[in-house]
Amino acid sequence: MDMDLITNILFAMVRTGTPLLLVALGELVCEKSGVLNLGQEGMMLMGAVIGFIAALTTGSLIFGVIMSLLVGMAMAMLFGLLAIQLRANQVATGLALTIFGAGLSAYVGTDYIGQALAGFQPMLIPLLSDIPILGKALFSQDILVYCSLGIALAIWLFFRFSRPGLMVKAIGESPDSATAVGLPVIRTRWLALLFGGAMAGLGGAYLSLAYTPLWAEGMTAGRGWIALALVVFASWKVERVLLGAWLFGLASIMHLVLQGMGASISSNLLATLPYLATIVVLVLLSSNQSRSRLLAPMSLGKPYHPAG
Amino acid sequence: MKIAIERRPQDSSLMKYLSPVLAVLLTLMAGSVIFALQGQDPWTGLYTFFILPISDSYGLSELGVKAAPILLCAMGLAVCFRANIWNIGAEGQLLMGALMGSWAALSWMDSEGAWVLPAVLMTGAVAGLLWALIPALLRNHFNTNEILTTIMLNYVALNLLLYAVHGPLKDPHGFNFPESALFTDAVTLPLLLEGTRLHIGLAFGLLAGVCIWVLMTRTFLGFQLKVIGLDASAGHFAGFRERRLVYFSLLLCGALAGLAGISEVSGPIGQLVPSVSPGYGYAAIIVAFLGRLHPIGILLASLLMALVYMGGEMGQIDLGLPLAMGSLFQGMLLFFLLACDFLISYRLKISAHQPPAQGHHVGVNG
Numbered sequence: 253m254d255m256d257l258i259t260n261i262l263f264a265m266v267r268t269g270t271p272l273l274l275v276a277l278g279e280l281v282c283e284k285s286g287v288l289n290l291g292q293e294g295m296m297l298m299g300a301v302i303g304f305i306a307a308l309t310t311g312s313l314i315f316g317v318i319m320s321l322l323v324g325m326a327m328a329m330l331f332g333l334l335a336i337q338l339r340a341n342q343v344a345t346g347l348a349l350t351i352f353g354a355g356l357s358a359y360v361g362t363d364y365i366g367q368a369l370a371g372f373q374p375m376l377i378p379l380l381s382d383i384p385i386l387g388k389a390l391f392s393q394d395i396l397v398y399c400s401l402g403i404a405l406a407i408w409l410f411f412r413f414s415r416p417g418l419m420v421k422a423i424g425e426s427p428d429s430a431t432a433v434g435l436p437v438i439r440t441r442w443l444a445l446l447f448g449g450a451m452a453g454l455g456g457a458y459l460s461l462a463y464t465p466l467w468a469e470g471m472t473a474g475r476g477w478i479a480l481a482l483v484v485f486a487s488w489k490v491e492r493v494l495l496g497a498w499l500f501g502l503a504s505i506m507h508l509v510l511q512g513m514g515a516s517i518s519s520n521l522l523a524t525l526p527y528l529a530t531i532v533v534l535v536l537l538s539s540n541q542s543r544s545r546l547l548a549p550m551s552l553g554k555p556y557h558p559a560g
Numbered sequence: 561m562k563i564a565i566e567r568r569p570q571d572s573s574l575m576k577y578l579s580p581v582l583a584v585l586l587t588l589m590a591g592s593v594i595f596a597l598q599g600q601d602p603w604t605g606l607y608t609f610f611i612l613p614i615s616d617s618y619g620l621s622e623l624g625v626k627a628a629p630i631l632l633c634a635m636g637l638a639v640c641f642r643a644n645i646w647n648i649g650a651e652g653q654l655l656m657g658a659l660m661g662s663w664a665a666l667s668w669m670d671s672e673g674a675w676v677l678p679a680v681l682m683t684g685a686v687a688g689l690l691w692a693l694i695p696a697l698l699r700n701h702f703n704t705n706e707i708l709t710t711i712m713l714n715y716v717a718l719n720l721l722l723y724a725v726h727g728p729l730k731d732p733h734g735f736n737f738p739e740s741a742l743f744t745d746a747v748t749l750p751l752l753l754e755g756t757r758l759h760i761g762l763a764f765g766l767l768a769g770v771c772i773w774v775l776m777t778r779t780f781l782g783f784q785l786k787v788i789g790l791d792a793s794a795g796h797f798a799g800f801r802e803r804r805l806v807y808f809s810l811l812l813c814g815a816l817a818g819l820a821g822i823s824e825v826s827g828p829i830g831q832l833v834p835s836v837s838p839g840y841g842y843a844a845i846i847v848a849f850l851g852r853l854h855p856i857g858i859l860l861a862s863l864l865m866a867l868v869y870m871g872g873e874m875g876q877i878d879l880g881l882p883l884a885m886g887s888l889f890q891g892m893l894l895f896f897l898l899a900c901d902f903l904i905s906y907r908l909k910i911s912a913h914q915p916p917a918q919g920h921h922v923g924v925n926g
Binding site: 339 | 906
């Protein structure tokens with residue numbers, strides 16, 4: 253292992269972790285308010301396909317990103333309509349959203365398979381990107397990676413220092429008490445859900461506009477689900493989501509690491525690593541029951557019935 | 561106009577069975593809109609999708625071919641869902657059955673003897689069962705949520721299958737295609753009807769349906785599964801062993817899905833290929849819910865789902881529509897079902913007076 257290789261591995265780790273980070277941050281906010289949306293994968297796929305089509309037809313990557321945010325929110329609205337308004341089971345609704353998103357994205361993207369566009373290019377930050385080992389990974393990425401770091405910081409500040417942040421947490425812990433002190437439970441949950449949708453759409457757009465600038469059916473390959481596991485892994489803490497996303501990114505690029513060490517293992521076998529890593533992490537966390545119960549928002553996944 | 565939600569004094573049993581029918585009708589209506597958007601005549605679209613594929617006897621036999629794996633998976637899933645176990649892993653369990661069953665078939669296919677085919681099927685079922693054992697163990701002993709573990713294992717299974725067809729199970733004489741050698745007659749499922757591809761896999765599915773109906777309605781085990789599903793703490797008070805029930809339902813589902821997988825490979829496909837399943841394991845989730853977790857309902861729903869798969873192909877051939885139309889219909893079905901299920905416990909009261917000035921969406925006061 254030489255310095256160049258380590259530098260490149262760290263660079264790829266951050267790139268690969270970014271879509272997970274974006275989606276997990278959105279879902280974290282959503283879950284903090286007490287809504288469990290398992291539809292991440294479906295929202296991501298829609299974000300990826302719509303972002304790609306919008307960017308390809310207008311030639312503007314930014315327009316693609318905006319459209320992916322909007323379509324993510326539209327998908328989240330479908331979830332909200334069923335799970336918040338019609339009080340459907342959140343697990344079943346999330347599954348339905350994923351299955352629907354997979355079908356709709358495949359349908360919409362049929363004519364765009366195999367087309368490519370020039371995606372987001374790296375933007376080197378002068379001086380900082382010359383720092384050995386870490387410089388390339390943190391300061392020579394594309395704009396969406398910087399965005400993901402900015403959003404992570406903003407959410408961290410939001411929950412730590414702002415009144416609305418506290419409000420979201422209170423509503424997630426006990427909607428009944430929150431209602432008693434006059435907090436708008438349903439409206440807050442809607443906003444948290446829509447934010448989660450926008451972030452999932454953005455995570456999808458990162459894949460189709462920066463990571464691999466093309467559209468392929470089912471290109472998210474379970475990242476939406478991994479992001480959900482990531483929120484549990486991070487025990488609903490923003491800084492841990494950031495670290496976790498990069499660790500999962502590292503698990504996904506193990507083939508680079510192993511090639512660097514001169515090992516040759518089938519790429520299909522190596523592709524199972526991030527999924528196996530997710531399972532291992534979930535087992536390690538859930539085996540301590542009291543701990544995971546204490547950390548999760550109390551009302552997570554329970555439909556809210558206002559009294560009366 | 562104001563729409564208010566009102567909880568029914570008790571759940572409407574009529575709506576319980578009407579809801580899937582409504583969901584299907586709504587899906588057809590939404591489908592017509594999509595056909596129109598595609599510039600197709602909606603009637604032609606719906607006819608091509610839902611009638612043309614089964615307008616001759618061969619088409620009907622193909623419906624059975626497509627329904628067989630969905631039926632097997634959905635029957636197993638119904639047991640899990642009854643017990644409130646969210647097994648999303650039928651797809652992976654099916655793929656593992658196909659993979660390990662194929663490995664057995666390729667190893668033994670030159671042997672003589674009546675034992676070969678049953679042994680191959682058994683290998684497939686056991687592989688699916690063992691794959692389902694993983695989330696069962698993790699849930700029982702580490703309290704790990706089975707939704708995420710089963711989904712992750714689906715992706716692992718798919719990659720293992722790809723590894724096998726690109727590596728150890730690849731046909732050495734196959735021009736480097738990622739496919740196994742063609743199966744011999746010794747490891748091919750017998751047909752139900754000569755001149756079609758309809759194989760006895762469908763009979764396995766129907767048999768599974770009968771067994772599960774007996775299990776759920778006539779046995780104490782089935783009763784325990786239902787109680788645990790309705791109210792876990794009531795089950796604990798009654799002394800039911802939840803761990804045992806988790807093992808039973810997940811392993812049963814795994815075995816049935818594994819059998820579905822090997823039946824696909826040794827039935828209509830005849831070799832191991834990367835595309836063993838166009839998402840049958842996921843479609844079976846929709847089928848289980850649409851069929852109200854009841855064997856008869858599941859049979860009807862799996863025929864409908866098989867028709868959606870065939871319609872997708874027919875729409876592509878005849879009208880040049882994207883193949884993914886089928887997946888889109890599947891997704892819409894589950895969505896509409898969840899929306900219609902709302903009417904089981906609630907009713908809408910529509911009154912004509914002006915709503916109070918609230919910036920509420922869709923006029924529903926949550």
